[in-house]
Amino acid sequence: MSGPGADRTRTVACIPALTDELAAAGRLAGLLAEAAADVAVLAARLAAAPNDLAAVVVDATRCSPADAMAACKLLRRLDPPFAPILVVVALEQLDELSLRDELFDDFFVSSADPRELAARLRHVLVQSGSTATSSVVEHAELTVNLENYQATIAGRALDLTYMEYELLRFFATNPGRVLTRETLLNRVWGYEYYGGARTVDVHVRRLRAKLGEEHAHLISTVRSVGYRFG
Amino acid sequence: MTSVSEQQANYVLRVVEERRIRFVQLWFTDVLGRLKAFHVTPAELEDALEEGMTFDGSAIDGFSRVQEADVLAMPDLDTFQLLPWHTEGEGVARVFCDIATVDGAPFEGCPRNRLRRILGGAHDEGFTFFVAPELEFFYFDSLESAGPPHPVDLGSYFDLGTDNVVGRLRRDTVRTLEEMGIPVEHAQHEDAPGQHEIDLRYTDALTMADTVMTVRHVVKELARQVGVAASFMPKPLAGVQGSGMHTHLSLWRDDTNAFFDDGDRYGLSPLAHQFIAGLLTHAKEITAITNQWVNSYKRLVPGNEAPVHVSWARNNRSALVRVPTVKKTKVTSTRLEYRAPDSAANPYLCFAVILAAGMAGIRGGYELPPEAAGNLFTHTEDSDLPMLPTSLKEATDTMAGSELLHETLGEHLVEWFLRNKRAEWAAYAETVTPFELDRYLPLL
Numbered sequence: 001m002s003g004p005g006a007d008r009t010r011t012v013a014c015i016p017a018l019t020d021e022l023a024a025a026g027r028l029a030g031l032l033a034e035a036a037a038d039v040a041v042l043a044a045r046l047a048a049a050p051n052d053l054a055a056v057v058v059d060a061t062r063c064s065p066a067d068a069m070a071a072c073k074l075l076r077r078l079d080p081p082f083a084p085i086l087v088v089v090a091l092e093q094l095d096e097l098s099l100r101d102e103l104f105d106d107f108f109v110s111s112a113d114p115r116e117l118a119a120r121l122r123h124v125l126v127q128s129g130s131t132a133t134s135s136v137v138e139h140a141e142l143t144v145n146l147e148n149y150q151a152t153i154a155g156r157a158l159d160l161t162y163m164e165y166e167l168l169r170f171f172a173t174n175p176g177r178v179l180t181r182e183t184l185l186n187r188v189w190g191y192e193y194y195g196g197a198r199t200v201d202v203h204v205r206r207l208r209a210k211l212g213e214e215h216a217h218l219i220s221t222v223r224s225v226g227y228r229f230g
Numbered sequence: 231m232t233s234v235s236e237q238q239a240n241y242v243l244r245v246v247e248e249r250r251i252r253f254v255q256l257w258f259t260d261v262l263g264r265l266k267a268f269h270v271t272p273a274e275l276e277d278a279l280e281e282g283m284t285f286d287g288s289a290i291d292g293f294s295r296v297q298e299a300d301v302l303a304m305p306d307l308d309t310f311q312l313l314p315w316h317t318e319g320e321g322v323a324r325v326f327c328d329i330a331t332v333d334g335a336p337f338e339g340c341p342r343n344r345l346r347r348i349l350g351g352a353h354d355e356g357f358t359f360f361v362a363p364e365l366e367f368f369y370f371d372s373l374e375s376a377g378p379p380h381p382v383d384l385g386s387y388f389d390l391g392t393d394n395v396v397g398r399l400r401r402d403t404v405r406t407l408e409e410m411g412i413p414v415e416h417a418q419h420e421d422a423p424g425q426h427e428i429d430l431r432y433t434d435a436l437t438m439a440d441t442v443m444t445v446r447h448v449v450k451e452l453a454r455q456v457g458v459a460a461s462f463m464p465k466p467l468a469g470v471q472g473s474g475m476h477t478h479l480s481l482w483r484d485d486t487n488a489f490f491d492d493g494d495r496y497g498l499s500p501l502a503h504q505f506i507a508g509l510l511t512h513a514k515e516i517t518a519i520t521n522q523w524v525n526s527y528k529r530l531v532p533g534n535e536a537p538v539h540v541s542w543a544r545n546n547r548s549a550l551v552r553v554p555t556v557k558k559t560k561v562t563s564t565r566l567e568y569r570a571p572d573s574a575a576n577p578y579l580c581f582a583v584i585l586a587a588g589m590a591g592i593r594g595g596y597e598l599p600p601e602a603a604g605n606l607f608t609h610t611e612d613s614d615l616p617m618l619p620t621s622l623k624e625a626t627d628t629m630a631g632s633e634l635l636h637e638t639l640g641e642h643l644v645e646w647f648l649r650n651k652r653a654e655w656a657a658y659a660e661t662v663t664p665f666e667l668d669r670y671l672p673l674l
Contacts, residue, residue: 197484212408
């Protein structure tokens with residue numbers, strides 16, 4: 001099945017906030033989860049660029065079920081209506097979903113394991129025909145296989161440490177975007193890592209070394225801001 | 231929820247499978263900075279990652295305590311890396327280990343644990359410590375011949391050919407390091423025949439200590455493959471300069487270089503002044519660690535670009551602590567260079583004592599002495615500047631009385647180190663050297 005989502009990004013927006021579980025589920029599904037606190041801003045962004053997101057997760061346990069349904073409604077009223085939308089509910093909120101099936105594509109109960117969330121995310125993406133479900137990210141001569149953790153450049157296997165792999169994956173799934181050091185630290189290392197922005201510089205330099213001189217330019221430095229891939 | 235360490239373990243196991251790795255080498259470092267390894271097969275790896283590998287610590291110098299011989303090697307998954315010189319299908323990877331006691335506590339005799347602890351202390355005060363060493367070494371024909379070794383590029387056979395072999399070897403070495411994620415700033419031929427230098431790009435001190443261990447191994451291994459012998463001995467040849475490990479240092483507070491200050495005439499913050507003062511005040515005490523062999527003190531002599539006096543200066547290569555000039559547009563690269571260490575130091579302990587000395591200056595609010603003027607290489611012992619220790623004996627005696635060193639390294643390490651080094655000195659003192667035979671035999 002192909003659809004409007006054929007060349008979508010791999011980003012999933014989480015309303016109203018990004019929890020550790022959602023971030024982990026995104027990672028497991030090979031997607032990048034980000035927080036979207038303001039639904040109106042998100043809707044405006046999608047109206048302008050419908051392919052900017054692979055999916056939206058609305059977490060009713062972090063706002064009220066009424067707010068969650070209002071958010072879904074707003075996204076469905078866009079032209080074209082946004083899909084897929086997944087709703088997270090607490091067990092006792094399940095009733096809130098009845099008679100509102102048109103507002104979301106799937107739901108899960110907040111106690112679910114991130115692996116289940118990841119599987120459901122992938123499933124709805126496949127159903128909506130998004131290429132974001134592919135487990136191989138390609139960019140120029142770089143391929144990153146999200147399933148077996150293997151990356152190659154011009155056919156040569158890259159032997160990466162875990163953090164280098166995570167960093168490269170994050171870059172490859174966000175081509176063309178300027179990523180600040182803070183974003184990279186938070187999204188790749190997690191909030192608890194110490195070492196500051198220098199850590200990012202050091203790892204980028206290591207990654208460039210492994211890519212080799214010919215391909216080091218894949219990650220370009222954006223002066224006093226951060227980095228851009230592609 | 232799966233933790234980061236579980237995800238990391240899965241990553242490592244998956245890479246081992248995909249890349250058809252035959253063996254994983256578990257690397258660790260003994261007290262004297264020598265690389266040790268076990269080999270495990272992929273089948274054993276999962277257990278080794280989870281539970282560590284038990285081994286008899288008394289088999290390794292510096293790890294022995296009579297009553298508790300068994301220790302555990304715990305792999306640090308951050309450091310899992312394929313070794314690029316092994317061929318496809320027979321892959322070999324390495325992972326650095328921390329040493330723990332059988333009940334899981336960090337083992338007192340493990341240099342890597344020790345550096346981690348010292349870095350943790352600085353981190354608690356908001357600082358991250360970055361280092362960038364310049365590693366010097368020699369390529370020789372062989373390490374086994376009697377008499378002084380022959381530098382390869384002095385070989386009497388076709389000079390151009392040898393030069394090509396060595397040039398290619400150094401380039402291959404740099405490429406291999408880059409493939410392993412070790413960025414190299416420069417690599418060049420050094421002053422002495424057969425001497426080369428690899429300058430590494432700064433990183434956090436723990437990663438850098440691992441990197442120094444890796445570089446020494448890669449340099450030797452790749453040389454061996456083309457029939458050349460590499461050595462990091464501090465002073466292998468008389469009359470030419472020895473192999474130093476000049477180490478560039480910077481302290482960072484969040485994303486700010488804590489050594490930089492625009493208002494200061496040296497471009498240095500008060501903190502940097504105190505750090506230098508700490509290095510100078512404790513320089514003699516840490517020398518046994520930064521220069522740990524009898525031979526190290528043959529390098530620390532006047533006239534061969536090695537520091538002799540305890541001094542600091544801007545852009546003066548004869549000072550112990552040098553403050554390199556930085557461009558106005560590159561103030562983030564403000565740093566200090568500590569020039570005493572040699573390439574045969576234990577990098578973990580070396581970086582730990584350097585940081586401890588500098589931090590003592592900060593914590594104690596030490597006063598920076600005046601900058602040394604002129605070329606210190608030509609200074610003689612008449613200079614009123616204090617001298618670095620001139621022998622391993624003097625260095626170990628100074629270390630034995632140093633509160634800072636006992637605190638930084640812990641009793642277990644200090645006691646073992648002093649015992650080992652005093653034995654080394656005793657063996658040396660008993661040796662009748664060629665110098666004595668040449669000079670005295672005909673005369674006396």
